[in-house]
Amino acid sequence: MKVLIRGACLLALLSFVLMSCQTEKNAGKYPVTVGDIEFDEKLDDPAFKKCNPEKLMSFQYYQGSKGFDYKGEKSAILEKLEKEKISSENKVNGYITVRFLVNCEGKTGLFRVQQMNAELKEAVLDKELENRLLRFAKSLDGWIPKEIKGFKVGYYQYLTYKIENGKVSEVLP
Template identity: 85%
Template sequence: MIKTVYFLALFSFVLMSCQTEKNINKYPVTVGDIEFDEKLDDPDFKKCTPEKLISLQYYQGEKGFNYKGEKLAIIEKLQKEKISSETKMNGYITVRFLVNCEGKTGLFRVQQMNEDLKEIVLDKELGDRLLRFTKSLDGWIPQKIKGFKTGYYQYLTYKIENGKVSEVLP
């Protein structure tokens, strides 16, 4: 009798485990999380926290702009690059990315918008040049929460006026 109960319990456990489907969530853990895309992202870039933990946004954690030399250093470097477009268009090009706990960047995404903030492609070449410029910035400082370094999402929005970058936001 005990063997029969044991056998039935084992059989039902095996039967249930075979029929259990893997629960795949099609939504990110946090709104705005950037999912790894093998076509776009460097496979060597690593997040510092496990995938199920929330990544911080640029405005959480320590106050200030977490770049060596602050935003002014980025603006000065951008002015030296003289990145512009022959097309005299106006709008915004935003590059969003993740800074990990080592200060390395990855998971870059680009969005272009017109003056009315409607998503369009203003100038693909200009967007590509601003993406390369943003990727070249190597002075990002990790956030600290209770003394521990952590990664965070950051963005730079380039305001374009007459084909030239007129302002860097935030």
């Protein structure tokens, strides 16, 4: 009987250790915070640096801010977009979102793009229009570093372009 109990205890202990090791393996493949953008050597500039990489935390665009953290506010972006005259020959409708990280120097990187149709379902509207809007977002150089409790921090920002009949009709947020 003692042999059976010892065997069961040993088996339970071994199972726990194996599960614990498996959990540690899986922990490394998930971001620290939901929504974190992981560096991808095929997409990202290796010279772009996150703020305080040892803390592994970046904020969202709405944290620690009273307004749009861009020199000239959102209207400056809209003016620049108007001058660029970015549109598509295809009369598509939907949304193209460009999400990125602004570091504590106001520099941007880790750009990611998502397209959705007018029903908010993932779809490819127009790849060339996506590329133009991505280049436009990368060209914006007036991002203001955020300060929270006296420390400059990095933050995630996004620009969602509402597309109607192939033209940008609105920029969110």
